[in-house]
Amino acid sequence: MGGARHVDSADKPLAQSNDRNAVDHLPLFDGHPRMQEIRSIIESIADTDATVLIRGESGVGKDLVARAIHAASARRLGPFVKVNCAAIPQGLLESELFGYEKGAFTGAHRRKPGQFEYANKGTIHLDEIAELPLALQAKLLHVLQDFQFSRVGGHGLIDVDTRVIAATNRDLEEAIALGEFREDFYYRLNVVEIKVPPLRERRAEIPRLAAWFLAKFNAQYGRSKQLSPETVARLMEHTWSGNVRELENTIRRLVVLTDSEQTIDALMTGRRNGHPEPPRPPVTESLREIARRGAREAERKVLAEVLAQVGWNRAEASRILKVSYKTLLNKICECGLTPPSRCAP
């Protein structure tokens, strides 16, 4: 049986940190009762290996919560390995997570360890967990049950001693209903659930966060900008659909770009020098996510059109779209075009 000792030192984990101070100085979890609740959950699970599912809109601070859990745990001196499941092509995810043996596929010239091996004795943070393909969800379910896995192309089982923290901004219950997320995997992940509220539901934190970002960017850019009470009042009224990330970027722009504070409204809505631009939602997705979403939407539109055209004759639709009947049924299900109860192939 292999073990995490076999990690090839020439390879590097995607992201690793064991710096406890990385989170200690952040204005985390203090300014609002719901964040204080999160802090006490983190403290109460610190000495356990319970799997955690962190949920919340993009930019609320899920990454920070994951790091805080690691930093508070007995594993803090071990690695913190983050894998963004949306940033890795689906076909490569399995070998990225679990590694591969020499000769496992064309181009596999040598054995390569996966991120699970790098995370041995530490924590693995599986970000954007909803993007994992169903087959990989099944494999991970077994890993979470037995803490053993095999590399791609390998036969022996490898033991791994790691805590799993998953995160998502997607509605997993909806993904389950659409057949995109396994229910058994959901329950296995969701031992401890932490819901990070959007910034608009914890506005009391805005002044403190803004002051913290102001101090950070003043130091970074050698400025000495201040926030007037009026500016803080405007910050507190804003909707912050991009959450703390949007606030952080607004304060960064304020520090870098403006000579006066009069332009705070312009900074928040993306206008410059009185020339209005159409309001745009902040870009919070990676290019890969945008491409995937675009492809999904295009697929859904064409499917709906063809199905309407052939009066929902699925055999006819599968011929027109040049996919097997089974694939068509899966696609209909994935796109939510029929109720889940009618999705079974």
Ligand SMILES: Nc1ncnc2c1ncn2[C@@H]1O[C@H](COP(=O)(O)OP(=O)(O)OP(=O)(O)O)[C@@H](O)[C@H]1O
């Ligand atoms: N409480 C906080 N204190 C200081 N900075 C924060 C806090 N919460 C979030 N941030 C900052 O806001 C930004 C977004 O946070 P983070 O990356 O953790 O969000 P996320 O929920 O993981 O977003 P996504 O779903 O897009 O991955 C980061 O730069 C982070 O440092």
Ligand SMILES: [Mg+2]
């Ligand atoms: Mg994140």
